[in-house]
Every structure is written in structure tokens, then in C-alpha cells.
Amino acid sequence: MDIGVLTVPLGGEPIEDAVAYLDDVGVDAVELGVGGWPGDDHVDREALLDDDAARAALRELLDEHDLRISALATHNNPLHPDEERASAADRELREAIELADRLGVGTVTCFSGLPGGGPNDEVPNWITAPWPTEHADALDYQWDEVAVPYWSDLAKHAAHHGVDVAIEMHPNMLVYEPTGMLALREATNERIGANFDPSHLYWQGIDVTEAIRFLGEHDAIHHVHAKDTKVYDANARVKGVLDTAPYTDEPDRSWLFRSIGYGHDEAHWKDVVSALRMVGYEGALSIEHEDSLTSSREGLEKAVDVLDRAVFETRPGDAYWAE
Numbered sequence: 350m351d352i353g354v355l356t357v358p359l360g361g362e363p364i365e366d367a368v369a370y371l372d373d374v375g376v377d378a379v380e381l382g383v384g385g386w387p388g389d390d391h392v393d394r395e396a397l398l399d400d401d402a403a404r405a406a407l408r409e410l411l412d413e414h415d416l417r418i419s420a421l422a423t424h425n426n427p428l429h430p431d432e433e434r435a436s437a438a439d440r441e442l443r444e445a446i447e448l449a450d451r452l453g454v455g456t457v458t459c460f461s462g463l464p465g466g467g468p469n470d471e472v473p474n475w476i477t478a479p480w481p482t483e484h485a486d487a488l489d490y491q492w493d494e495v496a497v498p499y500w501s502d503l504a505k506h507a508a509h510h511g512v513d514v515a516i517e518m519h520p521n522m523l524v525y526e527p528t529g530m531l532a533l534r535e536a537t538n539e540r541i542g543a544n545f546d547p548s549h550l551y552w553q554g555i556d557v558t559e560a561i562r563f564l565g566e567h568d569a570i571h572h573v574h575a576k577d578t579k580v581y582d583a584n585a586r587v588k589g590v591l592d593t594a595p596y597t598d599e600p601d602r603s604w605l606f607r608s609i610g611y612g613h614d615e616a617h618w619k620d621v622v623s624a625l626r627m628v629g630y631e632g633a634l635s636i637e638h639e640d641s642l643t644s645s646r647e648g649l650e651k652a653v654d655v656l657d658r659a660v661f662e663t664r665p666g667d668a669y670w671a672e
Contacts, residue, residue: 350622350660352653353378353419353633355574358645360390365410367391370646372414374653378633379416380458380572383448384441385425392421394441398448408452419633420456420515420544420572421445427503428462428495428523430470438462439499442514443506450510456572456632457507458515458544461524461533464495475521477591496523497536504537515544515571526553527560534569546574546637547621551612552590552604558624565628573625575634575656577612580604596641606639609652619659626661634660 354376359367371379383394397403411418423445425438445457466474466487479485507514516533518525524533527543527550534541543564547557564570580590585603592603599605609618622634634656638648 350626350631350662351377351417351419351633352575352656352660353380353635354649355380355382355387355422355635355637356391357382357387357422358638358649360388364391368410368414368416371649372416374650375657376653377416378419378635379411380420380422380633380635381418382423383421383445384423385438385459387422387424394421394423394444394448398444398451404452418452418454419635420458421449421452421454422458424458424460424517426460426462426473426522428464428491428499429473430465435462439503442503446507446510446512446514449512454512456513456515458517458572458574460519460522461496461500461516461529463522464491466490468494473521475525491523492532496533500533500537500541504541507540508538512540513571514541516541517544517546517549517574519546519549520553525549526555527563530564531567531569534567539568542569542571544572544574545570546576548574548576548578548606548612548637548639551578552580554590558620561621561624561628561630565625565630568629570625570628570630572632573630573634574637575609575618575652576637576639577607577609578604579607579612599641605641608638608640608643608648609636610655611640611642611651615655615658618655622656622659622661626665 356367356379381392382388383392423441427435427438429435449457463473476484476488516524518530524530530543550557590603594601636652638645640648
């Protein structure tokens with residue numbers, strides 16, 4: 350199992366400096382932003398698509414530092430009710446899949462997207478309850494009329510290129526928890542699976558190791574983000590966890606994204622690693638730093654420190670004691 354990093358927090362420095370730093374702190378893999386909210390600071394998706402030499406140069410740079418690419422990232426909203434925005438996000442995602450194929454990368458990470466609540470809506474609508482009944486009707490519209498047709502076609506594109514699409518279960522997106530993730534997979538094909546990011550599950554009250562087992566039973570985990578969350582009970586007891594306070598208003602938040610080990614202890618992360626191994630996942634744990642209480646480099650280094658003690662470097666041996 351590899352320790353990886355989504356390089357977006359290092360986007361202000363050249364990729365040569367970023368990968369040299371990550372190599373120095375003991376990272377094995379990188380997840381590279383190629384569009385959408387992650388941006389493309391380190392990889393110009395459009396430039397690399399048709400430039401064999403540029404792709405070769407990227408591979409040589411990473412080989413020099415013994416780093417592999419765990420995934421290309423383009424998180425956006427291809428289901429947006431604004432057709433122009435949806436089209437741009439769709440193009441990013443399809444081109445990311447094509448670039449992954451040409452680079453020999455097996456996975457693209459993304460969001461499911463979120464439609465409006467009806468064909469005439471102008472903004473996305475996150476439905477969280479079935480009543481009043483127009484909300485249930487809106488949810489049916491989002492799935493049946495928008496998401497399933499779109500993702501069925503996108504899944505065929507991914508299958509054609511031999512690339513897995515790993516969807517991050519994220520609130521304010523249509524797929525935000527494991528049963529929705531599995532429903533989308535079952536409506537499309539096996540190329541559609543999860544970018545399992547526990548940070549968005551913790552504050553929803555979801556048991557992360559149970560969620561790993563649930564999705565793992567269906568071989569539906571394509572990639573993993575290593576990202577922690579801390580629920581601050583003093584605030585959550587008053588206003589719950591559906592918190593719209595700015596992320597930078599830390600004292601008043603019910604929860605915050607935290608560096609690995611600052612939301613849940615090392616023992617918990619060892620349980621996460623063990624659960625992933627039990628369901629057959631041996632890919633990267635890609636650290637996504639979004640802890641506003643520390644700098645990017647310090648947060649990444651603290652996360653690497655915890656994960657370095659949690660991950661297994663070898664394959665399981667024979668259970669000789671059970672023979």
C-alpha cells in the first residue's frame with residue numbers, strides 16, 4: 350500500500366520542486382490535478398494530450414524520484430443545470446480519462462456532480478429529505494433523467510479507455526454516501542467506483558470501516574483519499590453538523606477538515622488500513638491536505654508520519670499457525 354499525495358497544496362511551486370520534496374519526505378505516489386477545482390498547476394491536460402514528448406518528460410521526472418501516478422484529478426460538476434458549465438466539466442473529465450490512458454494511469458478521481466431539482470432550475474439542488482414530496486420528485490428527476498443517462502455514457506467512455514473513474518462521495522453532490530455510490534455503480538458499469546474519502550463521511554455519522562467493508566464487498570473502491578475530520582461537539586450539540594459557517598471561521602465550526610491524526614488517532618488509521626486490506630485494496634492512500642490550522646507542508650509531513658506507521662509494506666504471508 351502506497352502513501353500518496355494530491356499535489357494541489359503545492360501548486361504554487363514548480364512540479365520539479367514539488368516532486369523532489371515529496372520524494373524527500375517519503376511519499377510513493379502522486380495524484381495530479383488536471384482540471385476542475387483541483388486546477389492544473391502541475392499538469393496541463395490539454396497540452397499533454399497530444400504531446401508524446403511532454404508525457405515522456407513527466408514520466409521521466411516521476412521515475413527519477415521513484416514516484417508513480419495514483420490518479421489524475423478533475424473534480425467538477427458535469428451535471429450542472431447550466432449547460433455551458435456542465436459541458437466544460439464533461440470535457441475535462443473525458444479528456445482526463447483519455448490522458449490517463451495515454452499515460453498508463455489506471456484511475457481518474459472526480460465528483461458525481463449535482464443537477465438542478467428540475468429541468469428549468471438554474472442552480473444545483475442538494476436533496477437531503479423526501480418531504481415535502483416535491484423533494485422526492487426532484488431526487489427522482491436528478492437520478493433518472495440526468496445522472497444515470499450521463500454516467501452510463503461516461504462509464505462506456507471509461508471502459509473504452511480501460512480507466513477506472515473514482516467518485517468522491519461529497520455533500521452538495523448527488524453521490525455523497527456509500528449506498529448512493531453503489532446505486533450509481535449498479536446503474537452503469539464496474540469502471541464506476543469510489544474515491545473513498547473518509548473526511549466527508551465522519552461528520553455525517555458514517556462508520557468509516559463499515560463503509561469500507563460495504564463498498565469492498567462489491568469491489569467498488571478504486572482509490573482512497575487520506576483525509577481526516579474532527580467534529581467539535583460543543584458546536585455540533587447546538588447547531589448540528591450541517592454547518593454553513595466559513596471554513597476559516599474555525600472556532601464556530603461544528604467540524605473541520607484536519608491533518609491525519611488530528612481528527613482520529615493513529616489506532617483508528619491502522620483500523621482503516623486494515624479494513625482496506627481485508628477488502629483487497631492495495632493502492633495509494635492519497636493525502637489531501639485541507640487543514641486550515643496548519644501549513645500545507647507541515648500538514649502533509651504529519652500525515653506521512655502517521656501513515657508510515659499504519660501502512661503495510663509487504664503482502665500478507667501464509668497463516669502458518671492455522672494450518
